[in-house]
Amino acid sequence: MILFENSLISLDYNPSTDILEVGYPDLHDYLLPEIKHSINILIDKVKHYDVKRILLDSSKTVISVGSEESRQIAVYLAAGLVTTRVQKVARLQSPSYAVEQSAEGNIQHIKESQQLPFLLQNFTSKAVAIDWLQVLVD
Numbered sequence: 001m002i003l004f005e006n007s008l009i010s011l012d013y014n015p016s017t018d019i020l021e022v023g024y025p026d027l028h029d030y031l032l033p034e035i036k037h038s039i040n041i042l043i044d045k046v047k048h049y050d051v052k053r054i055l056l057d058s059s060k061t062v063i064s065v066g067s068e069e070s071r072q073i074a075v076y077l078a079a080g081l082v083t084t085r086v087q088k089v090a091r092l093q094s095p096s097y098a099v100e101q102s103a104e105g106n107i108q109h110i111k112e113s114q115q116l117p118f119l120l121q122n123f124t125s126k127a128v129a130i131d132w133l134q135v136l137v138d
Helices: 029-048 067-082 097-113 126-134
Strands: 002-005 010-014 019-023 053-057 088-092 119-123
Touching (some): 002 029, 010 029, 019 029, 053 126, 067 097, 097 119
Parallel strands (some): 019 053, 088 119
């Protein structure tokens, strides 16, 4: 069921698997304030529906901002998720080498600067990511 959708993100929740599928937005300078607003909506929906598993789809993401702006958005998202009861985040990788280099740097920064209370793993296959998300966390 679609919980929210705008021109930047779509939040598609499956209550039977407790997986929220999120299309990671394109990152352009002029969209950054709206992206933060959309992340706030995402966090509110995760809390409201008590979502434990998120599939973050970066497979179509386009980045035209610098590494600092990209990192700010990633840190903002991670900081929001820390305030929820999310247990697992599976990230579908982009086929773009540049997007993946940026994402890897951001993930490393987040893991070093924040204590993440959830598991975070990258995948190239949506099916494998969903299988991983469905394995219960001890």
